[in-house]
Amino acid sequence: MFYGWWIAIISAGADSLKHGTFNKGFTSYIIPLRADLGISLAAISFAEMLGRMEGGLQGPIMGWATDRWGPRVILAFGGLTSGLGFIMLAFTENYIYFVFVFVGLMSQGFRAGYNNATMPAINQWFLRHRGLAMGVAGMGTAIGGTLIAPLMGFLVLSAGWRPAAFISGVIILAVVIPLSFLIRRDPESMGLRADGDPIPEDEVNISELILGGTSEGERHGAAILHAGEPDFMASEAMKTPTFWMLVLAVGMRNTVHSGTTFLMVPLAVWFLMGSGRTEDASQPIAVAFVGVMSFSLLIMTPIVGWLGDRWSKQKLSSACMIGGALSLLMLVNDTGNIFQLVGFVVLLAFSETANPLAWAIMGDFFGRRSYATLRGWQHLPDQFLSMSTPVWMGVIFDRTDSFFWALIPLVIIYCLAAIFYWIIPDPRTPARVQAYQAQGLDAHSGNYPGEDS
Secondary structure, three states: OOHHHHHHHHHHHHHHHHHHHHHOOHHHHHHHHHHHHOOOHHHHHHHHHHHHHHHHHHHHHHHHHHHHHOHHHHHHHHHHHHHHHHHHHOOOOOHHHHHHHHHHHHHHHHHHOOHHHHHHHHHHHOOOOHHHHHHHHHHHHHHHHHHHHHHHHHHHHHHOHHHHHHHHHHHHHHHHHHHHOOOOOOHHHHOEOHHHOEOOHHHHHHHHHHHOOOOHHHHHHHHHHHOOOOEOOHHHHOOOHHHHHHHHHHHHHHHHHHHHHHOHHHHHHHHHHOOOOOHHHHHHHHHHHHHHHHHHHHHHHHHHHHHHOOOOHHHHHHHHHHHHHHHHHOOOOOOOOHHHHHHHHHHHHHHHOHHHHHHHHHHHHHEOOOHHHHHHHHHHHHHHHHOOHHHHHHHHHHHHOOOHHHHHHHHHHHHHHHHHHHHOOOOOOOHHHHHHHHOOOOOOOOOOOOOOO
């Protein structure tokens, strides 16, 4: 089997722990934490806001570091930091300590490593099957939410949040760090090209001729151009309207995602209590529906990724945003109807499949040369756009005992994201690449002006 598929599987394995314990799993900690520490929903959400702000600020640095040192180092760093964070969370006694551990260790590790390391690797390994490969990697989100998050949620309810946090940290350290050693930076390091194609010998020689060097990073940069791929440096991509429209579309999607994911259990509990259920009776149902949502995502993610390799990824992402808007409309009347809750989680899962599509779109537009750096710069505005959502949702709930007025603006934001995804234009080829083409560089035959084939 082409080793790129192993990279996708490893990415799914690491991401399943990330989402099972943190992205989709931490929502189960919120109600017990609020009761144990005597703090408000908005105060807990404030820590999430600081974590997202930190993720945005560190994004460009970690993106550059991934391009510089490779995804293996960054994934190991993320696993070590997040695992230690969960272990230290188990010893929380006050709000200041909680913020320090949540922001300084857990959020730092989860937002620096994991798919911020593995998605750039997958982008290196695939061209024709990039959407499907990122969809396979994106299944980690669903696996974590389907299997790990409900298990951790019920562990929180049965054994307490402290043992659940400690166990989560130990598992992360034992699994993610060993997985990082299996990551290979790019196919060229194994004598291959993206999708498993062999590298023609003359293409490698031309790479050395153009760049005057033979290191893996230099040779890789030239091979991109010769394979006929898009070849943008970070500075070139960031001058295009395409990059910033993609950033805006993804940022608006994540603005909704940050609130609905972090507060999913409280949101579902509020909806279920609308039918007269108590908070204690609603919590197990809400935790179970986190699993239903993730199981739906598990089924849909590879299908949507496969469709993205055949249809327009931008328009498919736009359809996902419409699905997300419809999902939130299912909850606005808080009837507690189980069928409405099913519709909410299934449609929300469909909207979440746009996440791996976004990373495939960036690779399709701008190539492999500076992908991690571009993702890092994308994270800066993205996290600043989305970091406040859990806080203002929490404030609205703390003051009104309802999420109604939080859901309405989120529906509007989803609709705006659908519009921006739909109208993203293709980027113009950089002048540097146009110059090579004007000189007669033949990407497929390996002919370089002034040299024999």
